[in-house]
Amino acid sequence: MINKFSWGDAINYIILGIISIICLVPIFYVFSVSFTDPSVFIPLEFKLIPEKFSLDSYFYIANTSSFKSALSNSVIVTIAGTIINIFVTFTGAYGLSKTSLPGGKIFLALITFTLVFSAGMVPNYILVKGMHLINTYWAIILPVMTNAWSFLVVRSFMVAIPNEIEEAAKIDGCNDISLFVRIIIPLSLPAVATFVLFFAVDHWNSFFNTMLYITNTKMWTLPLLIKSMIMDSGATSGSAAAGIAADQQNVPVETVKMAAIVLSMLPIVVLYPFLQKYFVKGVMIGAVKG
Structure with missing residues (x-):
C-alpha cells in the first residue's frame, strides 16, 4: 500500500x-x-x-604562533587520548564480557556505580595535582581514559559475539592476546569506529579540564584559545587573551575569531565521512541479529 x-x-x-x-x-x-x-x-x-x-583572516590566524601551538596541542591530546581510550575501553570491556572472570560481577557493579555517583571536581583536582600532572598533557588525558557508559556499551557489543568463534580460534592455536587482536577487534570494527569518533570529538572539544589543569598558555588547546579570543577580547592587556602569544600585538578582529572557529571544526568534519560507513554497518548488524 x-x-x-x-x-x-x-x-x-x-x-x-x-x-x-x-x-x-x-x-x-x-x-x-x-x-x-x-x-x-x-x-x-x-x-x-x-x-x-x-582569506586574509585564515592566513592571519594560521600564521600566529599561538594558533599553531594550540593546534599542535589539540592534535597531540586527541591522538594520544583516543588511542588510550580505545585500548582501555575495549580491553577492559572484553575481559568483563567473560562470565568466567573472577570478581567480574563486582567490577561491573563498581563501574555501574560511577554512572550515578562521582568524586566531583575538587577531589579530581587534588588527585591530579598530587600526581604532579598540572600543566602536562596527562592531566587532560588520564582523568578521562574511559567512562562507564562507553565501557558498558562496548561490553554489551562483545557479549553478543558468539562463543563458538572464540572456541574455534583457540583450537587453531590462538592465545588470549592473539584472539583479541585477530578475532575480536576485526569483528568489533563498527564499535571501534564509533567510539574513535566519540572519543576524538570529546578530546578535540575538551575545554573544562584544560582550563582547570593547564595554566601555561603555551599548552592551551584550541577550545581554550578560542574562548580567550572571544570572551576576553575586551579585557585589559594583562588578560589571558592579551598574553596568548608575543606576535599578537592587537586583539583579533571578529573575522579572525570566526576563522579560528571554522579551522577548529574542520578536522572533525573531515573525519566523520570516513567513519560513516561503519555506523551504517553497525546499525545493520544490530538489525539482523536475533
Missing part, C-alpha cells in the same frame, strides 16, 4: 525544517564572517553571503 501524505506529515516537515534552519543559520553566519574581508566587515550586521570574499 502507498502511504498518503497527510497534514500531520506536512506539519512534521515544517517543524523539522524550521529547527534545521535555526541550527544551520548560525553556522552559515560563522562561515560568512570568516570569509569576509576585515576591511569591509561591519559588526552586528547580519549577512549570510560575504560582501567581499577574502
